[in-house]
Each structure stands twice: as structure tokens, then as C-alpha cells.
Amino acid sequence: MLFQAQTSKEKHPVAELPSSNNNGDLDGGGVRVSCYSEAINDVPVHFQIISLSKQIYVWIGCSSAKFGNLYAAAPTRPNNTVSVTSILGGSSDNAGASMARRLVLKTGLNIILASNIPKNSPMIEVAAEKMLVQKLASLGFIRPKSEGKGHLDNGFIRSESAEGDN
DSSP states (O other), X not given: OOOOOOBOSXXXXXXXXXXXXXXXXXXXXXXXXXXXXXXXXXXXXXXXXXXXXXXXXXXXXXXXXXXXXXXXXXXXXXXXXXXXXXXXXXXXXXXXXXHHHHHHHHHOSEEEEEEEOOTTOHHHHHHHHHHHHHHHHHTTOSOOGGXXXXXXXXXXXXXXXXXXOO
């Protein structure tokens, strides 16, 4: 990689509310909210993740608390592709739509993404997405790579070999 964004190692969790379930999973309708900030190339980037049982709402803000462009992305059947649409703004900004698409592919869940990262800051976008994926992995939302492509089951994609022969 020719360029690498400099990130601070300090994490500033603002709030994290655990699921209402005793066993920690979100299948019972629990809501988990996680807010934190990172410095990327000396620019403060703020994250808020609201996770429900089959969808994740993500807000990424840079320098201010503006809402930014809003995208919705979801896995589709039967082709196991991802559909993405811009709900607010974003007509000339494909970075947010691409990020939402990649998050669906990594999680198998519906993603609502609001992004307020300047269009002229691709390094911040890349670093912010990487940090977001790391956080989603720590929360248990990133699917194992071995699952690969397959059929959707309970919001997650199951591999063909895991289903067995009928």
C-alpha cells in the first residue's frame, strides 16, 4: 500500500449498552449501542453503531455532528447479491454506497449507513471503514470467511456444504 492513514491508538468509548438478553446475543430483540471516536491523520472521526437483531445502523462523522448522506443496503435473494440505495443525498458520492455494500457482504445483515466524511478525503474513508469493520468484528457481527457464498438463513448466508444433502 502506497499510503497509510495515521490513526491514534486512543479509543474513546462514549457509551456501550449491552443487549437486553442475559446470554448476550441479539436474537431476542436486544439493542446494542456503541459510540466511539478515533483520530485519523489528526482529524477526529466519530462512530455510532446501533445494532438490532437483523440490522445495523451506522453513523460515521468527521469533525462535526452532521448527519451526512444516508444509504440502505440489504442482501437479496436468490442471487445472494447486495442491493444499495441512497436515501438522503449521495447522488454523486459512491463511497458511502460502496461501504454499505461491503458491510452487508461482511455481516450478512441489513445496513443503514450515514456518512459525513469529506469527499476529498479517501484515506480517511478507508481508515474509517477499517476501524468500523474491526469494531463490528469485536461485537461479533462479521461472518467467518469460511462461510463464503450460499443461502440466506436467519439473516446470515449459509454455505452450500453446511446445508447437507436432501
